Each structure stands twice: as C-alpha cells, then as structure tokens.
Amino acid sequence: MNILFMGTPLYAVPVLQQLHAEFGISGVITAPDKKSGRSLNLMPSPIKVEAQVLDIPCHQPSSLRNIKSKNLIQRLNPDVIVVVAYGLLIPLDILNVPQFGCINLHPSLLPLLRGPSPVADAILNRHSKTGITLMQLDEGMDTGAIINQRNYVLNYTETTPDLTFKLFEVGGDLIVEYLNNLSKGILPVKTPQIESASSITHKHLKEHGEIDWHKSADSIESQLRAFVPWPGSTTRWKNKSIKIIQGRVTPELPPSNSTPGTILPVTDSKFKNRILICTGFGILEIEKIQLEGKKVMSASEFLRGYPLLPGSIFK
Numbered sequence: 001m002n003i004l005f006m007g008t009p010l011y012a013v014p015v016l017q018q019l020h021a022e023f024g025i026s027g028v029i030t031a032p033d034k035k036s037g038r039s040l041n042l043m044p045s046p047i048k049v050e051a052q053v054l055d056i057p058c059h060q061p062s063s064l065r066n067i068k069s070k071n072l073i074q075r076l077n078p079d080v081i082v083v084v085a086y087g088l089l090i091p092l093d094i095l096n097v098p099q100f101g102c103i104n105l106h107p108s109l110l111p112l113l114r115g116p117s118p119v120a121d122a123i124l125n126r127h128s129k130t131g132i133t134l135m136q137l138d139e140g141m142d143t144g145a146i147i148n149q150r151n152y153v154l155n156y157t158e159t160t161p162d163l164t165f166k167l168f169e170v171g172g173d174l175i176v177e178y179l180n181n182l183s184k185g186i187l188p189v190k191t192p193q194i195e196s197a198s199s200i201t202h203k204h205l206k207e208h209g210e211i212d213w214h215k216s217a218d219s220i221e222s223q224l225r226a227f228v229p230w231p232g233s234t235t236r237w238k239n240k241s242i243k244i245i246q247g248r249v250t251p252e253l254p255p256s257n258s259t260p261g262t263i264l265p266v267t268d269s270k271f272k273n274r275i276l277i278c279t280g281f282g283i284l285e286i287e288k289i290q291l292e293g294k295k296v297m298s299a300s301e302f303l304r305g306y307p308l309l310p311g312s313i314f315k
Contacts, residue, residue, distance in 0.1 A: 001023060001079050001080065001179065001182065001183055002026050002076075002077060002078050002079045002080075003019065003023055003024070003025050003026060003078060003079065003080055003081075003082060003179070004025075004026060004027050004028075004029065004073070004076055004078035004080075004081045004082070004098070005019065005025045005027070005028050005029070005047075005056075005081075005082050005084070006028070006029045006030070006081060006082070006083045006084070006086040006090075006102075007028075007030060007047045007083065007084040007085050007086050008030050008031045008045045008046070008047050008085055008086055008087050009045070009046060009047070009085050009087075010046040011085065011161075011164050011165050011168045012046070012047055012084040012085045012168065013046050013047060013050045014165075014168065014169060014172060015082075015084045015105070015168055015169075015171065015172040015175065016028070016047060016050055016051070016054075016084070017050065017054070018172040018173075018175075018176065019082065019172070019175060019176070019179075020054050020056065022176050022179070023179055025054075025056050026056075026057075026076065026078065027056065027057045027058075027059065027076050027078070028047060028048070028051040028056050028057070028058045028059070029058075029059045029060070029061065029086070030045045030047040030048045030051070030058060030059075030060055030086070031045050031060065031086075031087055031088075032060045032061075032062050033045070033048070033060070048060065059072060063088075064088060064090055064091055064094055065091050069094070070093055070094060070097075073094050073097045074097055077097075078097070078098045079098055079099050079100055079182075080098050080099070080100040080101065080102070080103065080179070080182065081094075081097075081098050081101070081102040081103070082102075082103055082104075082175060083102055083103065083104040083105070083137060084104070084105050084168065084171070085105075085168075089139070089141070090102060090137060091139070092139050095137055095138065095139070100182060101136055101137065102136070102137040103134060103135065103136060103137065103147065103175065103178065104134075104135050104136075104137045104144070105132060105133070105134060105135075105168060105171040105174070105175070106118065106132070106133045106135060106142050107119050107130070107131075107132055107133075107163075107164060107167040107168065107171070108122065108130055108131065108132075108133065109129075109130060109131040109133060109149055109151065110133040110135060110142060110146060110149075110193055110198075111142075111143075111193040111194060111195065111197050111198035111199070112197070112198070112199050113130070113199055113200075113201050114141055114142035114143070114198060114199065114200050114201065115141060115142065115200045115201035115202060115203075116201060116202065116203045117201040117202060117203060117204055118130070118201050119160050119163050119164045119167065120160045120201075120204060120226045120227065121201045121226070122154065122163075123154070123158060123159070123160060123163065123222055123225050123226035124222055124223060124226035124227075125222075126154075126156065126218070126219075126222050127154060128153065128154060129151050129152060129153050129154060130151075130152050130154060130163075130167070131149055131150050131151045131152050131167070132149065132150050132152070132167040132168065132170050132171040132174065133146055133148075133149045134146075134147045134148045134149070134171065134174040134175060134178060135147060136190055143193060144193075145190035145191060145192050145193065146190065146191045146192075146193060147174075147178060147188050147190055148174045148177070148178065148188070149174075150170050150171075150174065152166065152167060152170070156222070157225075158225060159225045159226075159228045160225070160226055160227070160228050160229075161228060161229065204227065204230065204231050205231060206231045207231075208227070208231055209223075209227050209231035209232045209233050209234050210234055210235070211223065211233050211234065211235045211244065211314070213235070213260035213261035213277065213278070213279055213280065213314060213315075214260045214279070214280040215279060215280050216279055216280055216281040216282055217249040217250070217279040217281065217282030217283060217284040218249055218281075218282065220233075220247070220279055220284055221247055221248060221249050221284060224244055224245070224246060224247050235261070235314040235315065236314065236315045237308075237312070237314050237315075238312075240291060240292055241291075241292040242289060242290065242291055242292070242314070243289070243290040243292075244286055244288075244289055245287075245288035245289060245290055245296055246286075246287040246288040247284050247285055247286045247287055247288075248284070248285050248287060249282055249283075249284060249285075250276065250282070250283045250284070250285050251282070253268075253271075253276070253283045255281070255282060255283070256278040256283060258278040259278065259313060260278055260279050260280050261277065261278065261279075261313045261314040261315055262277070262278040262311060262312075262313050262314075263275065263276070263277060263308045263309070263310055263311065263312050263313070263314070264276040264277065264278055264283065264310060265310035265311075266310075271285075273299065273300040273303055274286075274299050274300070275289070275299045275302070275303065275308060277314060285299075286299055287299055289302050291306065
C-alpha cells in the first residue's frame with residue numbers, strides 16, 4: 001500500500017515512526033522550514049527531521065492550493081493520505097486523489113471540540129473525559145465522517161502537551177488498525193457527525209492567559225495546566241508581569257474572605273515558604289513561578305529573592 005504522511009509538530013513524530021515500522025511510508029509532506037530563535041535561523045519541522053532519519057522522501061510545499069502541489073500529490077500517487085496535525089486545510093482536489101481518500105487524527109471525541117484547541121479546552125473546562133478520533137477528511141474543519149474513536153478519562157493532572165502526546169499515541173493504534181483492515185479489503189463503517197451535537201474551539205490569544213483571581217481555585221489551576229506552553233498564565237505584581245507555572249488547590253485550608261488575588265499570611269508551619277493566594281472560591285498554592293526576564297523558580301526560591309508581603313495583591 002502506498003501511504004503518504006502529512007504532519008508537522010513533535011507529537012506527530014511517534015505516529016510517523018509507528019506507521020513506517022508497520023507499513024513503510026512512501027513520502028512525507030510537512031510545513032516549510034521556519035525562522036526561529038534570536039538568530040532567526042531556518043529550522044525544519046520535527047516531522048522533516050524524523051523523515052530524514054528514516055530516509056523517507058520529504059516535500060515542503062508552501063501551499064496546497066495550487067496546481068504544483070496537486071501535481072506533486074498525483075505524481076506520488078498514494079492509495080491513502082494519513083494526516084496528523086499538518087496545519088493546513090486540504091483542498092478537495094487533493095482529498096480526491098487517493099483511492100481511499102485522506103484520514104486524519106483529531107484529539108477530541110468529535111463532534112465535540114472541533115477546531116484548533118481541543119486538548120487545552122478539555123482541560124480548561126474540566127471535562128471528565130475526552131479522546132481521539134480517526135476521521136475521513138472533507139473540506140470542512142473537523143467535520144468528516146468518524147471512522148473510529150477512543151475515550152480518555154481525565155484525572156485533572158494533565159497538561160496540554162502531556163495529554164496531546166497520550167492521545168496521539170492512542171491515535172497511532174487506530175490508524176494501524178484501519179490500514180490493516182484496508183490491506184485485507186475490509187472497508188470501515190463511517191459514521192457522519194451529528195451537527196447539532198458539535199462544539200467549536202478557538203485559538204487562544206496572549207490575553208487569554210491573564211489570570212482572573214475572582215474565578216475559583218479549581219478553575220485557575222485548570223488554566224495553569226491548559227495554557228502550557230501557550231499562552232501561559234500570567235498576573236501582575238508591583239507592575240511586573242509574573243507567569244504562574246504550576247499550582248495546586250488546597251482543600252485542607254479554610255476559605256478566606258480576603259480580596260481575590262491577595263497573598264495570604266502563612267499560619268500553619270507546614271506551609272512555611274509557600275505562596276498562598278485567595279481566589280473567588282478556595283485557596284491556590286503556587287508551586288512554580290517566573291518573574292519576567294528570570295528563570296522558573298519554586299515558591300521557596302522565589303521568596304528568598306522576592307519576599308511577598310501578606311496582604312499585597314496579584315492583579
């Protein structure tokens with residue numbers, strides 16, 4: 001079977017490795033090299049790097065919406081195209097090239113959480129479960145028929161990067177199962193999505209990371225995990241920006257009636273050298289913190305260099 005793989009980020013790499021080991025990938029399409037770092041050197045995508053390691057021919061069209069790209073796909077003549085976080089919508093004339101079309105992994109239980117931020121939104125909104133969907137691509141945004149799904153039960157400790165890798169690891173197994181069936185002549189049942197049950201996610205912007213201390217401690221803690229690495233979770237203290245890297249809810253402490261965002265005095269010796277913040281409901285302990293222009297520090301490290309006076313307020 002002639003399989004073409006389209007993908008870009010790091011979490012697509014294990015899927016490429018698995019499929020190449022199982023079936024042999026004939027070609028890879030990934031995003032063009034991008035300028036990165038202070039020196040703005042051109043950097044290849046993780047998928048390009050891995051394709052070179054595996055000695056798979058790699059192509060990097062700047063767009064798929066031109067005759068040159070269509071001719072490239074036709075020349076490669078794939079039986080199926082596997083798409084794993086390629087990053088661009090694929091036009092209909094390319095979707096129709098392979099005999100078995102294009103299949104795609106989406107890290108949610110479609111039709112829920114379509115769009116660019118399904119993992120972050122599942123964490124942010126404290127969903128009890130999410131999952132991974134193998135779908136047939138069409139011209140819409142995550143609207144194609146469902147081939148297979150797997151559930152994932154959230155334990156409320158996941159970060160967006162961790163959960164993304166876990167979901168795509170499961171997704172790799174779904175693709176292997178699908179391709180094995182195709183090779184045996186077994187065509188899957190494809191279930192159309194129910195539009196009335198759909199929900200949409202949106203790209204998170206920098207300002208979305210500003211912490212609203214009037215929210216509950218649970219809600220803020222979920223934000224800390226959801227907004228890794230982007231857009232991060234920030235607050236202000238003495239006109240300086242502070243990024244809160246990690247925190248935990250402290251149900252063992254009684255609620256405070258202080259203004260949300262207030263740094264609370266430590267009255268229990270077991271909380272010595274810790275940072276406790278009043279929220280709209282509950283108390284959040286800050287475990288890792290980063291002052292603008294400085295390295296990430298534990299709470300105790302931060303307090304040694306920047307004493308926080310009880311009663312001062314994060315805004």
